[in-house]
Amino acid sequence: MKVVIAEKPSVARELAKVFGANQKKVGYIEGKGYSFTWAFGHLLQLAPPQDYGFYGWKQQNLPMLPAKFKLAIRKVKTKEGMVDDPAVKKQLDVIKSLFDECTEIIVATDAGREGELIFRYIYYYLKCKKPFRRLWISSQTDEAIKNGFRNLKPGTDYDTLFNSAHCRSESDWLVGMNATQALSISAGNKAVLSLGRVQTPTLAMICQRYLETKDFVPQIYYQVAIQLKKDEQLFRAISTVNFEEKEKAETVLAQVLDLASGNQKGGHIKDVEAKAKKEPPPLLHDLSSLQQEANRKKGYTADQTLGILQNLYESKLVTYPRTGSRFIGDDVFATVPDLISKFTNHPLFGKQAEELLNTKLNKRSVNAKKVTDHHAVLPTGEYAGHLSSDRQAVYDMVVGRMIEAFHKECLKATTKITITSGIDFVANGTVIQSAGWRSVFNDNDEEKKDEDNATLPKVIKGEDLDITNKAILQKQTKPKPLFNEATLLKALETCGKDIEDEELRYAMKESGLGTPATRASIIETLIKREYIFREKKNLVPSNKGLGVYEVVKDKKIAQAELTGQWEKRLEEIRTGASVKEFKAEIADYTKTITQELLVAGSGLMQILKEEKVA
DNA sequence: GCAAGGTC
Numbered sequence: 367m368k369v370v371i372a373e374k375p376s377v378a379r380e381l382a383k384v385f386g387a388n389q390k391k392v393g394y395i396e397g398k399g400y401s402f403t404w405a406f407g408h409l410l411q412l413a414p415p416q417d418y419g420f421y422g423w424k425q426q427n428l429p430m431l432p433a434k435f436k437l438a439i440r441k442v443k444t445k446e447g448m449v450d451d452p453a454v455k456k457q458l459d460v461i462k463s464l465f466d467e468c469t470e471i472i473v474a475t476d477a478g479r480e481g482e483l484i485f486r487y488i489y490y491y492l493k494c495k496k497p498f499r500r501l502w503i504s505s506q507t508d509e510a511i512k513n514g515f516r517n518l519k520p521g522t523d524y525d526t527l528f529n530s531a532h533c534r535s536e537s538d539w540l541v542g543m544n545a546t547q548a549l550s551i552s553a554g555n556k557a558v559l560s561l562g563r564v565q566t567p568t569l570a571m572i573c574q575r576y577l578e579t580k581d582f583v584p585q586i587y588y589q590v591a592i593q594l595k596k597d598e599q600l601f602r603a604i605s606t607v608n609f610e611e612k613e614k615a616e617t618v619l620a621q622v623l624d625l626a627s628g629n630q631k632g633g634h635i636k637d638v639e640a641k642a643k644k645e646p647p648p649l650l651h652d653l654s655s656l657q658q659e660a661n662r663k664k665g666y667t668a669d670q671t672l673g674i675l676q677n678l679y680e681s682k683l684v685t686y687p688r689t690g691s692r693f694i695g696d697d698v699f700a701t702v703p704d705l706i707s708k709f710t711n712h713p714l715f716g717k718q719a720e721e722l723l724n725t726k727l728n729k730r731s732v733n734a735k736k737v738t739d740h741h742a743v744l745p746t747g748e749y750a751g752h753l754s755s756d757r758q759a760v761y762d763m764v765v766g767r768m769i770e771a772f773h774k775e776c777l778k779a780t781t782k783i784t785i786t787s788g789i790d791f792v793a794n795g796t797v798i799q800s801a802g803w804r805s806v807f808n809d810n811d812e813e814k815k816d817e818d819n820a821t822l823p824k825v826i827k828g829e830d831l832d833i834t835n836k837a838i839l840q841k842q843t844k845p846k847p848l849f850n851e852a853t854l855l856k857a858l859e860t861c862g863k864d865i866e867d868e869e870l871r872y873a874m875k876e877s878g879l880g881t882p883a884t885r886a887s888i889i890e891t892l893i894k895r896e897y898i899f900r901e902k903k904n905l906v907p908s909n910k911g912l913g914v915y916e917v918v919k920d921k922k923i924a925q926a927e928l929t930g931q932w933e934k935r936l937e938e939i940r941t942g943a944s945v946k947e948f949k950a951e952i953a954d955y956t957k958t959i960t961q962e963l964l965v966a967g968s969g970l971m972q973i974l975k976e977e978k979v980a
Numbered sequence: 981g982c983a984a985g986g987t988c
Contacts (some may be wrong), residue, residue: 373986407988408984408985408987411984421981480984480986484985492982534985535985538983539982539983540983542982542984544982545983547981560982561983563984564984676988883986884985891983
């Protein structure tokens with residue numbers, strides 16, 4: 367008998383189905399000489415400090431550098447404290463007995479770094495010695511599965527991938543556990559002041575933005591606006607330059623040749639620029655883009671959206687939600703027409719679905735190379751029936767986005783008219799000629815510039831028009847808005863963009879800060895620690911959060927670039943570079959940051975006391 | 981009482 371082990375039950379079920387295995391047992395499915403079993407994500411984690419003899423939170427324990435890390439069963443919180451998760455224990459027993467009986471293991475955890483780690487931790491924890499081969503697929507269509515099984519790879523091909531995963535895991539433990547204890551101890555050991563490679567740069571981003579906004583001094587400036595008339599149609603144009611002083615604007619205003627000042631045809635058309643613009647449909651959703659849309663449209667937190675999606679996934683209504691890819695492969699694309707046909711009766715999108723069936727589908731979201739462990743989120747096409755309102759809302763976002771993504775481009779005509787009357791003025795207009803994908807939701811662009819005229823009259827270069835009105839507009843510069851969950855999620859994904867080093871930037875883009883599966887929980891962690899709180903939609907730092915930020919802001923642990931540097935090294939390890947060197951560097955850094963924090967944290971004591979009083 | 985990573 368051969369054992370196939372998947373990362374999660376849904377994948378094991380899919381694999382079993384393709385093989386025609388259908389005997390359901392407790393914790394696995396059997397048939398055709400195979401047993402299909404599963405994990406639930408990470409069943410094992412690096413053991414906590416006390417398992418190495420580091421009891422309590424004491425300065426003399428620091429830095430904690432276990433000679434050899436141990437694995438422990440994932441814990442759950444109960445009234446009696448943290449205990450081994452009974453469901454995990456049970457499943458590990460199932461896996462152990464299957465591993466004991468089998469002749470070979472086929473590793474079918476997700477095709478990525480963490481998927482490899484999930485299997486290896488189980489394999490080593492159970493002290494298993496059976497041979498294993500690797501299934502490496504990124505979609506679960508029957509064809510992809512069959513192909514994958516015909517091309518199983520030697521298990522050892524992924525040893526270096528495991529090495530990189532293992533380093534990631536241990537490094538996060540070393541830096542996170544030691545920095546957390548060091549800061550907490552030096553601040554009086556009264557509260558948990560957690561720090562970590564991901565949470566601390568995230569906190570720093572929130573604090574930085576908050577301080578920028580708080581210290582922002584708005585600058586007043588002036589523009590001159592004129593109103594023109596062509597064939598009874600009025601339109602507005604704005605001065606191309608801004609004025610810092612009101613007097614300057616008034617001088618310019620006086621020079622405008624408007625009707626009221628006795629000037630007919632005082633607006634000279636200096637230039638007319640007309641352009642046709644094609645706006646491609648948006649990409650399919652990954653988890654992050656869905657969380658952003660749900661936050662914008664419905665105010666759901668990242669965590670709520672993930673919960674709702676998980677629910678829809680367990681009801682088999684949507685595909686795997688914790689994906690970081692906004693693309694599908696050609697195999698999945700082949701199933702899309704059939705999928706779309708399931709929604710021709712949808713109350714909101716039925717008509718558009720119908721229309722799509724008769725047109726060539728847009729392939730912008732089709733790119734097998736950009737599919738990582740999982741493809742973009744799609745509806746499965748299963749009958750949904752009645753859903754609670756929040757589930758319905760998120761489900762509709764998934765369905766609607768699918769319809770949009772395969773829809774035609776939106777065709778727009780933009781016009782830019784430059785008018786001279788004293789100085790230059792400009793009027794912009796955009797007319798949608800063919801809505802294409804924009805007809806799916808039919809909602810207006812949220813950040814449409816208010817200067818835009820919907821339609822502009824037809825004018826020709828050289829012509830002179832009446833100016834029917836003129837005025838001075840007073841405006842002021844605005845600070846960047848505080849982060850909300852939508853903008854923070856986006857920032858976490860792309861924080862690599864401002865990094866100079868090309869290679870570093872690439873590594874960041876691939877990973878961002880955190881992963882799709884963990885970003886919601888990072889935000890929740892910062893809230894649980896009382897570092898930040900929600901104020902309406904915004905994420906605002908507390909005094910405690912600002913205090914921690916002040917202590918760590920210039921240290922590496924608060925920089926998003928730390929993740930980029932690690933990713934670069936981990937990628938080198940994956941392609942065969944030495945593990946030893948990286949581990950030594952991490953140990954060194956652990957010692958340094960621990961020492962620094964043991965000193966620096968004392969300044970936090972006062973803030974913590976004040977918090978208690980308040 | 982701690983990290984970040986995965987998932988029910």
